Amino acid sequence: MARKSAINTVFRFRIELQDIAPPIWREIEVPGTYSFWDLHVAIQDAMGWQDYHLHAFLPIESNDWEIGIPFDDDFPGSRETLPGWEVPVVKHFQRAGDRMVYNYDFGDGWTHDVVLEEITATDSKRPVACTAGERACPPEDCGGPWGYQALLEALADPAHEQHEDMKRWIGDTFEAERFDPAKVKFDNPTVRWNRAFKKY
Numbered sequence: 001m002a003r004k005s006a007i008n009t010v011f012r013f014r015i016e017l018q019d020i021a022p023p024i025w026r027e028i029e030v031p032g033t034y035s036f037w038d039l040h041v042a043i044q045d046a047m048g049w050q051d052y053h054l055h056a057f058l059p060i061e062s063n064d065w066e067i068g069i070p071f072d073d074d075f076p077g078s079r080e081t082l083p084g085w086e087v088p089v090v091k092h093f094q095r096a097g098d099r100m101v102y103n104y105d106f107g108d109g110w111t112h113d114v115v116l117e118e119i120t121a122t123d124s125k126r127p128v129a130c131t132a133g134e135r136a137c138p139p140e141d142c143g144g145p146w147g148y149q150a151l152l153e154a155l156a157d158p159a160h161e162q163h164e165d166m167k168r169w170i171g172d173t174f175e176a177e178r179f180d181p182a183k184v185k186f187d188n189p190t191v192r193w194n195r196a197f198k199k200y
Contacts, residue, residue, distance in 0.1 A: 008123070009120065010031065010121075011118075012116070012117045017047075017111070018111040019145035023134065023135070024133075028042055028043070028128065031128070035087060036067045036084035037083075037085035037189055038085075040189075041187055041192050043102060043114070046133070046186075049110075050140050055069070055104045057092075057100050057114070059100055060101070068081050068083075069084070095116070096118055099115045105141075105144075132181055135176065135179055136174065136177070
């Protein structure tokens with residue numbers, strides 16, 4: 001599908017965290033004209049991440065390149081990083097079932113499956129939307145999937161030696177099983193880019 005033909009289309013994606021059970025997932029709809037930077041922002045907002053850390057989209061079929069934020073100090077043998085704001089989503093997602101991996105926070109290692117579920121035509125501009133999902137997003141900097149599991153175990157057991165510390169750290173408002181798609185608010189990706197790269 002050429003980029004020009006993506007103008008009047010909507011792409012529906014399913015995003016699911018790996019190594020988490022029961023699954024934490026979201027279904028989002030974005031314009032077919034989106035770049036990978038735009039998709040990154042939509043995933044962050046739908047999942048509930050705060051965009052504090054680096055990210056990258058990785059193809060399934062190659063270890064040679066990724067899409068994210070390029071750096072000048074890439075070490076020899078590393079993947080080539082293509083700037084997400086320059087790569088249209090439609091270049092790598094063209095039919096239902098197409099898939100990439102989205103990594104967020106290379107320290108904690110949050111790995112998401114990103115699968116294109118459907119491309120539909122539209123006669124009017126439709127806003128980005130989160131149409132479905134389950135379970136709350138893990139908190140930032142909790143140690144990845146295994147750290148999050150340990151956190152949940154500590155919260156669930158008043159006798160656990162870290163129960164009180166974890167309750168104080170996470171606060172009283174966190175509910176691991178609660179997610180409401182209607183409460184998702186999406187940032188403007190251009191505004192987010194300007195803020196991140198200080199282009200005022």
